[in-house]
Amino acid sequence: MEFKIKANDESARLGRLLTPHGEVETPVFMPVGTAASVKGVAQDILDDLGVQILLGNTYHLYLRPGIERVRKLGGLHGFMSWNHAILTDSGGFQVFSLNELRKVTEEGVTFRSHLDGSSHFFSAESATEAQIGLGADIIMAFDECTEYPAEPQRVRESMELTLRWAERSKKRFEEHKHDVPWAEVSESGPLDFADRFASESIRSARDDKGLGVGPGELRPSVRTQALFGIVQGGTDPRLRRESAERTIEIGFSGYAIGGLSVGEPRALTREIVESTLEHLPADRPRYLMGVGSPEEIVEYAHLGVDMMDCVLPTRAARHGLLFTSEGKISIKQARYADDAGPLDPICACRVCSRYSRAYLRHLYAANEVLAQVLNTIHNLSFYLDTMRRVRHSIELGRKARSLSEVWSLPEQ
Numbered sequence: 001m002e003f004k005i006k007a008n009d010e011s012a013r014l015g016r017l018l019t020p021h022g023e024v025e026t027p028v029f030m031p032v033g034t035a036a037s038v039k040g041v042a043q044d045i046l047d048d049l050g051v052q053i054l055l056g057n058t059y060h061l062y063l064r065p066g067i068e069r070v071r072k073l074g075g076l077h078g079f080m081s082w083n084h085a086i087l088t089d090s091g092g093f094q095v096f097s098l099n100e101l102r103k104v105t106e107e108g109v110t111f112r113s114h115l116d117g118s119s120h121f122f123s124a125e126s127a128t129e130a131q132i133g134l135g136a137d138i139i140m141a142f143d144e145c146t147e148y149p150a151e152p153q154r155v156r157e158s159m160e161l162t163l164r165w166a167e168r169s170k171k172r173f174e175e176h177k178h179d180v181p182w183a184e185v186s187e188s189g190p191l192d193f194a195d196r197f198a199s200e201s202i203r204s205a206r207d208d209k210g211l212g213v214g215p216g217e218l219r220p221s222v223r224t225q226a227l228f229g230i231v232q233g234g235t236d237p238r239l240r241r242e243s244a245e246r247t248i249e250i251g252f253s254g255y256a257i258g259g260l261s262v263g264e265p266r267a268l269t270r271e272i273v274e275s276t277l278e279h280l281p282a283d284r285p286r287y288l289m290g291v292g293s294p295e296e297i298v299e300y301a302h303l304g305v306d307m308m309d310c311v312l313p314t315r316a317a318r319h320g321l322l323f324t325s326e327g328k329i330s331i332k333q334a335r336y337a338d339d340a341g342p343l344d345p346i347c348a349c350r351v352c353s354r355y356s357r358a359y360l361r362h363l364y365a366a367n368e369v370l371a372q373v374l375n376t377i378h379n380l381s382f383y384l385d386t387m388r389r390v391r392h393s394i395e396l397g398r399k400a401r402s403l404s405e406v407w408s409l410p411e412q
């Protein structure tokens with residue numbers, strides 16, 4: 001994996017992430033495809049929306065359909081027919097958020113399946129192997145997501161455990177990274193994603209003198225998965241700093257900020273994100289996990305976060321909550337029953353350009369499957385367009401700092 005910064009606007013960065021399955025422009029919002037599917041939206045529509053990277057959840061895929069099955073079917077890319085980049089989480093967060101009966105030891109976590117109650121075990125090693133089997137372009141070290149609030153002693157111990165697990169994750173990754181489902185294809189050379197991408201990238205690199213990547217330099221680095229480390233440390237800036245420094249010492253291709261958006265006040269989240277970013281290397285991608293609202297993703301992009309993911313746009317859509325340039329809309333409300341206008345007059349998505357608020361309200365009220373599909377497409381489109389506008393603003397040095405400023409920029 002390669003990461004190039006093309007422009008800076010104060011702390012914000014405009015970058016390019018080169019993965020074995022294509023290029024990702026950053027800052028980027030990654031839609032969540034929990035069980036190898038972004039609920040309600042087919043892959044060809046995700047293509048049309050310009051999604052460059054999706055997130056998959058190792059915990060869910062491990063339980064159903066199972067890692068080995070996905071691996072044999074070509075990894076997640078082949079299985080779900082997705083030709084762009086994928087990031088998988090380590091499974092740690094779901095184990096902690098969906099399992100009240102989990103048992104954490106030095107070795108790993110024993111947990112019960114939320115599907116059938118069966119007992120399972122994840123360790124740094126098995127979570128890393130599972131992610132190699134799934135074959136995402138970017139995979140995450142196994143970590144413990146510290147709950148909020150937590151006693152200082154508990155936060156330190158949890159952070160120390162995460163650091164030991166990070167080291168073990170990296171060790172297992174280095175030993176097995178060539179077991180990735182698409183490794184043979186790219187190592188032996190027949191034209192596949194890696195080759196097609198390499199030639200495209202080399203072409204675009206030549207067009208863009210800022211990158212300066214020549215043929216031959218690009219290929220090897222984008223032919224294996226990339227492993228990211230996760231910074232923990234709760235809401236204590238000193239622990240966050242220590243966690244960042246010691247995680248960097250272990251050495252990863254990118255760094256994530258985990259353990260936030262778990263119930264702490266939003267001002268505190270922002271403070272911890274800002275102070276943690278100071279300790280992360282400028283030349284590596286920075287991923288803020290599980291964040292956030294449209295306002296927040298704009299704010300964090302401007303603090304210097306490169307990657308974000310959140311279930312909010314897709315989950316809210318299924319509950320009729322829609323994000324627009326004029327604020328949030330609850331489409332279930334009777335006031336939209338006769339509203340012939342588009343959902344968002346500025347949004348250029350296929351939903352806003354075709355359907356009225358009245359129709360969307362009707363679909364929701366009638367419990368039509370199409371309601372969830374259309375609502376999800378609009379919300380995702382709104383998030384992706386918001387980030388597109390953020391990137392444009394960074395490129396132009398426009399310092400658009402809020403959602404409304406970003407949406408009042410002229411079209412690019």
Ligand SMILES: [Zn+2]
Binds near residue numbers: 348
């Ligand atoms: Zn729309």
